[in-house]
Amino acid sequence: MAADEEETDCEASENPEGEALGYALARVKNRPGSPLEHSDVIVSLEQIAVVPDAARSGVGAALLEAVREVGRAAGCRRLVTDVWYFNEGARAFYQAAGFSPMNMRLDQQL
Numbered sequence: 001m002a003a004d005e006e007e008t009d010c011e012a013s014e015n016p017e018g019e020a021l022g023y024a025l026a027r028v029k030n031r032p033g034s035p036l037e038h039s040d041v042i043v044s045l046e047q048i049a050v051v052p053d054a055a056r057s058g059v060g061a062a063l064l065e066a067v068r069e070v071g072r073a074a075g076c077r078r079l080v081t082d083v084w085y086f087n088e089g090a091r092a093f094y095q096a097a098g099f100s101p102m103n104m105r106l107d108q109q110l
Helices: 059-073 088-096
Strands: 006-014 020-031 040-050 078-081
Touching: 006 059, 020 059, 040 059, 059 078
Parallel strands: 040 078
Antiparallel strands: 006 020, 020 040
8 A cells, every 4th residue: 555545444234134233434544654753554433323222232342343353454553533522422432442542632712
């Protein structure tokens, strides 16, 4: 994969009746090095969603594990994602899944 290429993967989950329960969209990114960053190949979780009726049933955890497997197969060393600060449910999900804060983006209205 070239330094600026990305590979996209989408994982889906459904019940035995074929109804969608959730999906995850991830990108494998080859980040070139710079004076501020080491080069790295990462998997970035861009989106993950679970239908309300399937919340807290393991669907999200299974989708997250599928994304991890995609990353491992691509030689990634890290899985990264973003979450809105106000989304306490998502923050708790990621924390329970072993994620830890990496950076903080600040905002100020003008």
